[in-house]
Amino acid sequence: MDVKLSQCFIAVDDHDKALAFYRDVLGLEVRNDVGFEGMRWVTVGSPLQPDVEIVLEPPAANPDFSPADRQAMAELLAKGVLRGVIFSTEDCDALFSRVEASGAEVLQEPMNQPYGVRDCAFRDPAGNLLRFTERPRS
Incomplete structure (x- = not known):
């Protein structure tokens, strides 16, 4: 079978703050920006x-969510328990320095893991x- 990842979703409560982080700090490019039904x-x-x-x-993009569902999603997002993403990088320490300088909440400084990667984590x-992993160079 020919199956590949195409898209993943991350809930955010402020798109402008999210853009400042994902675009300006991580260097991701903006590919689309769409508004619909508020x-x-x-x-x-x-x-x-x-x-x-x-x-x-x-966080509650489903139009079938009840007001209680929307509130529950907002509360889960505020707790930081909705989603996680793992990125790869060629230089974990340099990336850590750049993201830390942005003021992002540090969860884990760069460290070598027993399963063979060096990684760090932020919110x-x-x-x-968000975790950032660096694979060992061969």
Whole structure:
């Protein structure tokens, strides 16, 4: 079978703050910015992966959600428990320095993991967990 990842979704509560982080700090390019029925979806991606997109979406984008569902999603997002994404990088330490300088919440400084990668972790402006891994050079 020929199955590849095309898009993943990250809930954000403030698209402008999310853009400042994903575009300006991480260097992802903006591929789409769409408003519909009072909501906004922004698609970003790495220039190194033109066929993979990250959609920054409202936390309760489903029109069938009840007001209670919307409130529950907002509370889960505020706790930082909705989604997580793992990015790869060629230089974990340099990336860590750049992201830390942006003021992002540090969860883990760069460290070598027993399973063979060096990684670090942050929260994005909405509280989502982001890990950055560097594979060992061969």
